[in-house]
Amino acid sequence: MPSHILVIDDDPVQRRLLAGMVEQLGHVAHHAENGRVGLSLLEELGDQVDVILLDLMMPEMSGHAFLEEVAQRGIDTPVIVQTGQGGIETVVHAIQAGAFDFVMKPVSPERLTIALHQAMKVERRHAPWAGERADAGEDIGFASIVSASPAMIRALDLARRAAECDIPVLIEGETGVGKKRLARAIHQESQRAERPFIVVDCAALTPVHAEAILFGRERGLGPAGAPRLSGKFRDAEGGTLLLSDIAALPMTVQAKLLRAVQFGEIEPVNANHPIKVDVRLMVASGRDLIAEVREGRFREDLYYRLSVFPIALSALSRRREDVPALVRRLVQRLGAEYGHGSGQGIDAGALALLTAYDWPGNIRELEATLYRALLLAEGRELTVRHFPEITARTGPIGLRSMAADGMSARLAAATPEVEAETPGKVAVLGAPEAEPRTARSDGLIATLDSTGDVRKLAEIEEDIIRFALKFYRGQMSQVARKLGIGRSTLYRKLKDYGIDPDNPLSSAA
Structure with a gap:
């Protein structure tokens, strides 16, 4: 029985191309030129629509507005967003708003095939994770490997x-x-x-x-x-x-x-x-x-x-398209293995947080992180509060839990705003608790000393290194990578500034 795919895109050429790919796969394609028309079609077709393929940048109603409206109406049809601009922040926004997966324009037939296949396997409206159960067992062939990127x-x-x-x-x-x-x-x-x-x-x-x-x-x-x-x-x-x-x-x-x-x-x-x-x-x-x-x-x-x-095989940070599907599959498998049953899930905020993280330890680190989160979990859904270490390390993306009332966490995906008019200061983006030695109260590093003269470059560099050591919890590889220097250079600078490399947090900001 063919699946019904709703294609929402304001570009008629792109819309026809996507519909053609969908039909070549044996599915039925429905067309909408913007979000409002897409909502009308969704109401008309009802549960007949299996997957929504959504463009983010559209007039009248953007993809983000469409996602918000769908969430308010309680529609849980899997949505695959497509975007041709923006970086990881755009992806985080979309996943936070409830998108199941994302593809980058121009999307290839192979990538679209995989995205549709994964979305249709979920069947969240009828049997949560039912489609994943076969893969959560003993299958160790190619079908068990997530391949979205x-x-x-x-x-x-x-x-x-x-x-x-x-x-x-x-x-x-x-x-x-x-x-x-x-x-x-x-x-x-x-x-x-x-x-x-x-x-x-x-x-x-x-x-x-x-x-x-x-x-x-x-x-x-x-x-x-x-x-x-x-x-x-x-x-x-x-x-x-x-x-x-x-x-x-x-x-x-x-x-x-x-x-x-x-x-x-x-x-x-x-x-x-x-x-x-x-x-x-x-x-x-x-x-x-x-x-x-x-x-x-x-x-x-x-x-x-x-x-x-x-x-x-590329590092996970270079194939972020794989992260949402990997997270869902690992949550399902680990949940079943460690007694949480087949209904264990993860909310949109937590999924966006994990997609934004760089994962220097790749899939192995992701699996260990999810395992720890499942040990902490009490309900049937993982949220941002179950990933405190990742929340502290997401850095400039500024993802933070906003849920103090115990409901699903929401993420602020934009970086902290700093007034350009602030004289004599350089912004250091990061969590409020990770502040540098200088100007701890406002999260800024001063570029002028108490006499009004410009501080020495070495002093500012030392402040930034100390800040990075605290922000990344003394993880030297990550500190070096984020600062854009080699590990040997970092260790040399630690020695110059009198910072103990064996216990860097003792002298961090």
Whole structure:
């Protein structure tokens, strides 16, 4: 049975293009040139409309006004907003107002397909989260991976192609972006799905034992002898072996790994002859392997053998389109795993807050944050008050909980306003509790001293660094990134200003 999609856009060309994409997917498209006409159609069609595709910038009634009106009328049809201008603040406003998802213009057919699919799976009006339950179980294939952003769509397309063959795959990306999950999905969708999937964390291997753990040991040394080890390659026989953090392998082990890749054979410790193995090899790295090759820490010949089919996973901060869907899926899964049942949800304010955050720890940090929030939750819905750490770190976006009466939190998505006429002061945007040493009462850093002269640049820099240390709770990586300097530069400046790097909060603003 086809779904009914309401397309609201004031641009007739864009409206026809979107309607054409919707119809090519087998759905029924309804047209509206602005928000008022869209509301009239929504009243006329009633529950027949499954998803609303809404432009934000329109005359007569904008997309934001439409979202407010829909919320007031109690209509909970999933709304996908599309915008061609504005940054994360625009997205935050839309999600705060109740949007289910967002797409950036010009939207590709692939991105629209995924957004519509995710919105239609929710079916919030009839059975909350019913569509997600199948994915919250044991599914570990590609369908279980959230793919809303263009970067993730490209990565999944490459991964599907990789699943069709047996060549080595190199998955690169920051810690916590989901490299292991993608590798498992490739294995699950390959012809080796029924065989073992073995993961080895190379960073956890000591140089002494790495060779025996990977390739095995035939017999021990000394009178008593050491126990025989089969090795991870033989444990993965017929299946897939994933070497995580491959750059951590010692150079001597890299040489033996090269032989395994080239000839499909391994040489266990103390063995007289090499052993043939049938293993599909995948490797993952959070480091830039090309840089490791240049520095002489990784074999160049091994790199070119392993990087035949590279797949890069972007950091979560560069694919914010994935955050709303990830949050919903994780809340559903974690809620079911930890006793909250299948009805656990998250309100619009909290979803906007999580979308605005940078997530330096990527999906792993997001999952840990949601887990903590679920432990704190007493009701059936997560709100802003369940994420105090994120509220304190959102910085210039200025997201703050406005709900003192226990109702759903609302967010102020605009940055704090500072009067331009304020003489001799520089604005530092941030939460009221995170104020610098100078002019604590007004959240500003003075640029003039008590005599009316301009303060030294080093003094102002010291104030900003101390402020950042307090604002980001001493998280040095985040402080350096937000200040736009390297960690080594930050540590040098801490030393110059007499700030203890091991206990930066003790001398912060």
